[in-house]
Structure formats: structure tokens, C-alpha cells
Amino acid sequence: MTTQHEISERCLHLPSSNFDKIMKMAIENKNVISLGPGEPDFVTPEHIKEAAIIAIDKGYTHYSPIGGRAETKEAIAKKLKKDNGIDASPEEIVVTCGSQEALYLATLSLVDPGEKIIVPDPGFLxxxxxxxTVSATPVSLPLREENGFEFDPGELxxxxxxxxxxxIINSPSNPTGGILxxxxxxxxxxxxxxxxxxxxxDEAYEKLVYDGKKHISMASLNGMNDRVLTFQSFSKTYAMAGFRIGYVAGPIDLIKAMTxxxxxxxxxxxxxxxxxAVEALNGSQKCVEEMRKEYDRRRKLITKRLEEMPKISSLKPEGAFYAFPNISKLGMSSVEASNFFLKKAKVLVVxxxxxxxxxxxxVRMSYATAYEKIEExxxxxxxxxxxx
Ligand SMILES: Cc1ncc(COP(=O)(O)O)c(C=O)c1O
Known part of the structure; x- marks a missing residue:
């Protein structure tokens, strides 16, 4: 390459994560068991794949209407009412490339440079x-283990x-597995x-809750519908991460700006x-429960095993598919502990x-990986x- 390009300040400031380096080391070493994944290890359920294949065969290969197809938004509106107690008309929904696009659109639509957004810490990276990247200021809201990884309203x-x-709130939480x-x-x-x-x-993990706990959507609380944007995803619930599909529902003025x-x-x-996605929402939900049950089995295994280990302790995750054990008694930082697990145990954690x-x-340990691999x-x- 002969020309050296001047990369934008915005981009230069993006964190180059340690995670990338650790992932590279893991890929180079075939004996490594990865507890790194942030997505389901399951393949998308058959009936959903089938709907996609039929759609391609029928020639649905064009742009969709702006903001989403009518039948997709109708299915989402029905789901939000039934599962989440949220009243949203199809006009109050934007269908996006994963919920991550929706989060970006919302931030860009609502926040000017110099304004502040409070983010959960630890929180989705x-x-x-x-x-x-929108030149706003993130403010960390601590989620402490002693509070069950909930925030303290007074501190907020x-x-x-x-x-x-x-x-921003995220319940169930990546990476803590906590529920608000x-x-x-x-x-x-x-x-x-x-x-x-x-x-x-951010309700990306809404369907992955355990021990009889119930997910509660913020927008379903009294008087909150007009000041909450609800972000949901097909990636985790239906193992559709590669389909890149999610959505946001909320007040019409914000939805119009995002659109x-x-x-x-x-x-x-x-x-x-x-x-x-329409097939995912309108079809049988048995697949969702089957995957949730399997995550639960793995969750029980990982928590039991962590409880038995010296110098490591872990709260029982209540949702999502992550354990977030405290490793401070090992006398290492979390980066050192991750390197130690990788070198001495050949296990990748974040x-x-x-x-x-x-x-x-x-450290974050994902149990979106096979039971036997977690055991090993x-x-x-x-x-x-x-x-x-
Ligand atoms: C908390 C949380 N929110 C949002 C996302 C983005 O999901 P997607 O863009 O696949 O819907 C993720 C992905 O890992 C996540 O963990």
C-alpha cells in the first residue's frame, strides 16, 4: 500500500479489544475450548430456515418497504402486546439489521454531541x-456483585x-446474567x-430467564410507554444471529426520526x-423453550462447578447465557486470569x-456451547x- 490514509478521530478512538487478541490465540490452537461466544451455538430452527428458503425461491430478494414489511411489523406488534404487555402499533416499530442497528439509530436520533448517556457497567461492549462515535459522553452506572448486579437507584x-x-438498561444482562x-x-x-x-x-435476552423468573419490559410499566425505546432481537431467542434482524418499538416521533x-x-x-422472522414469531415456540431448557442445564453445571473451585466465586446467573465469576482472589487482573486460563487450561474466557x-x-464464561465441552x-x- 502506497497511500497512508488519515483515519477519522472517531474511528481511531474505537477500542481495539483484548478479546480480539485472545480469540486469535484460541483459533490458532485447536485444543482450546471456547467459552467466548456471544451467540447461540444452535442452528436456526428448521421451520424458520424453511421459510427463508421458500422466500428466496419465490423471489423475495428486493428491498423491503422502509422501516419494515407490513406483515413483519404486525407480527411484532402482536408479540409485544402478548409477551411484553407493550402497546405499539406497526407505525411505532422499525425493523432493523439486528438490534444493534436499532441502538445506533436511537442514539443518533436522540443525542447531540456533548450530551450524556448513562450505560450499565459492566455492560454490552x-x-x-x-x-x-456520536460524540456523546458515556457515564458508567456501576452494577455491583453485592447488589446482585443490579444498579443502585440512589447512585443512578x-x-x-x-x-x-x-x-440504557439491559435485562437480562450481558455479561453478568443478572435480571433487574x-x-x-x-x-x-x-x-x-x-x-x-x-x-x-435492551431486551435481547428476554426469553432466556431461569428458575421461574419473569422478564419485565420497562415500557409495560405505568406511564412509561412514551419515554422507553424497547430493543429486541431474533439473534438469541431464535438462534438467528446471522440473519441480522431485530427491531425497536417506542414513541412515534422517535420512531419517525430513526426511520x-x-x-x-x-x-x-x-x-x-x-x-x-414472521415464521419465528407466528410459528411454534417449542424450539425457544427447548433451547432455553438446554441453556438452563448448562447454567446449572457451570455454576455448580464454579462453586466448587478454590479462589473463584460466582453468583448464579438468572438470565442470558453467561456466567460472570469473580476471580479477584486468584491475585490476577481479569486480563491476566483470561491469559492464565488460555495458557494453562486451554480454555477461552473473556x-x-x-x-x-x-x-x-x-471473567465472562458463555454457556452457549455444548454441555460436554463445558464439563471438560x-x-x-x-x-x-x-x-x-
Ligand atoms: C446485550 C446485547 N444487546 C444487543 C446485542 C446485539 O444483538 P443483534 O444485533 O444481533 O440483535 C447483543 C449481541 O450480543 C447483546 O449482547
Whole structure:
């Protein structure tokens, strides 16, 4: 290459994650068991794949109407009402390329440079770069283990000032596996009303909850429908990550602004994926429960094994497909511990510090991988820790 291009400040500031380096090391070493994945190990259920194949055969290979196909938005509106208690008409929904596009559109539509967005910490690793690329300021909201990885409403209130515009919540949480209780959501509702804030409720893992717990959508709480954007996804619930399809529902003025931006970014979510998504929502939900049950079996295994290990402790995850054990007693940082597990146990985990300052002292272990592999990974980690 002869020309050296001047990359934008915006892009230069994007974090180059340790995760990439660890992933590369793992790929080079075939004996490594990866507990890194952030997506289901299941293949998309047959009836959904079939709907996509038929759609291609029938020639549904064109752009979709802006903001989504009518039948997709209707199926989503019906689902939001039935499963989440959210009243949203098809006009109050944008179908996007994964919920990540929706999160970006919402941030771009609502937040000006210099304004603040409060983000959960530790939290999904796209939040902070997303806020920073629009020249807004991310403000960390600590999720502490001693609070069951819930935030403290008093602490949240102290973080709010004149420039604060949005609070992001994510329940069930990536990476902690925690769920926000109804009481916490109600306190958040009061705070949002008092300070006139918008809430981004990232519900990508809404269907992956365990031990009889119930997912509660922020927008279903009294008076919240007009200040909450709800982000949901087909990636985790239906193992459709590669279809790149998700959506956002919320107040009509925000949805209209997002739809305008959507035209200039991706034009539309893939038509074939939107047709497959209708089948996912309207077809049998047995596949969702089968996958959830299998995650639950793995969750029980991973938590039991972690409980038995010296110098490692872990809260039982209540949702999503991640365990987030505390490794601080090993006397290593989370990056050092991840390198230690990789070198001595040949197991890949993600350093908790990748998810924010408050993730230091933890590692993320995904159980979106086969039961037998998790068993073997736990044997290897236990043996490495005992030898240390
Ligand atoms: C918390 C959370 N939100 C959103 C996403 C984005 O999902 P998608 O864009 O596939 O819908 C992810 C993906 O890992 C996630 O973990």
C-alpha cells in the first residue's frame, strides 16, 4: 500500500479489544475450548430456515418497504402486546439489521454531541463505542456483585445532570446474567419521569430467564410507554444471529426520526430475514423453550462447578447465557486470569474489564456451547487453579 490514509478521530478512538487478541490465540490452537461466544451455538430452527428458503425461491430478494414489511411489523406488534404487555402499533416499530442497528439509530436520533448517556457497567461492549462515535459522553452506572448486579437507584440519580439524555438498561444482562427486579424498574421509572429522560431498554435476552423468573419490559410499566425505546432481537431467542434482524418499538416521533436515518444507513433489514422472522414469531415456540431448557442445564453445571473451585466465586446467573465469576482472589487482573486460563487450561474466557471498569476482577464464561465441552472446560480450569 502506497497511500497512508488519515483515519477519522472517531474511528481511531474505537477500542481495539483484548478479546480480539485472545480469540486469535484460541483459533490458532485447536485444543482450546471456547467459552467466548456471544451467540447461540444452535442452528436456526428448521421451520424458520424453511421459510427463508421458500422466500428466496419465490423471489423475495428486493428491498423491503422502509422501516419494515407490513406483515413483519404486525407480527411484532402482536408479540409485544402478548409477551411484553407493550402497546405499539406497526407505525411505532422499525425493523432493523439486528438490534444493534436499532441502538445506533436511537442514539443518533436522540443525542447531540456533548450530551450524556448513562450505560450499565459492566455492560454490552458495544454501548460505550456507540455513544462515543456520536460524540456523546458515556457515564458508567456501576452494577455491583453485592447488589446482585443490579444498579443502585440512589447512585443512578447522583450521576444525572443537565446534559443527561438517556439511560440504557439491559435485562437480562450481558455479561453478568443478572435480571433487574420490578422494584428496581419502578424506581427507574420515577427517576426517568422526574428528570425527563428516555430509557433504552435492551431486551435481547428476554426469553432466556431461569428458575421461574419473569422478564419485565420497562415500557409495560405505568406511564412509561412514551419515554422507553424497547430493543429486541431474533439473534438469541431464535438462534438467528446471522440473519441480522431485530427491531425497536417506542414513541412515534422517535420512531419517525430513526426511520429517516435507517433509509440512509441500511435502507432496510434483509427482506428474507423479515419473512423468516414472521415464521419465528407466528410459528411454534417449542424450539425457544427447548433451547432455553438446554441453556438452563448448562447454567446449572457451570455454576455448580464454579462453586466448587478454590479462589473463584460466582453468583448464579438468572438470565442470558453467561456466567460472570469473580476471580479477584486468584491475585490476577481479569486480563491476566483470561491469559492464565488460555495458557494453562486451554480454555477461552473473556476478561470482565472488556465490559467496563466495573468488570475488573471478573471473567465472562458463555454457556452457549455444548454441555460436554463445558464439563471438560471446568475440569481443566479447576485443575489449573488447584495447581497454581
Ligand atoms: C446485550 C446485547 N444487546 C444487543 C446485542 C446485539 O444483538 P443483534 O444485533 O444481533 O440483535 C447483543 C449481541 O450480543 C447483546 O449482547
Amino acid at each position: 458495544a454501548y460505550i463505542p456507540m455513544v462515543e 440519580e447522583r450521576l444525572i445532570d443537565q446534559r443527561t439524555k438517556v439511560i 427486579k420490578k422494584k428496581t424498574l419502578e424506581k427507574l421509572a420515577d427517576i426517568a419521569i422526574q428528570h425527563d429522560l428516555v430509557i433504552f431498554s 429517516r436515518l435507517h433509509i440512509y444507513t441500511t435502507v432496510s433489514a434483509p427482506t428474507v430475514s423479515q419473512i423468516a 476478561p470482565g474489564s472488556e465490559f467496563g471498569r466495573w468488570g475488573k476482577g471478573y 472446560a471446568m475440569d481443566r480450569i479447576e485443575s489449573a487453579v488447584r495447581k497454581k
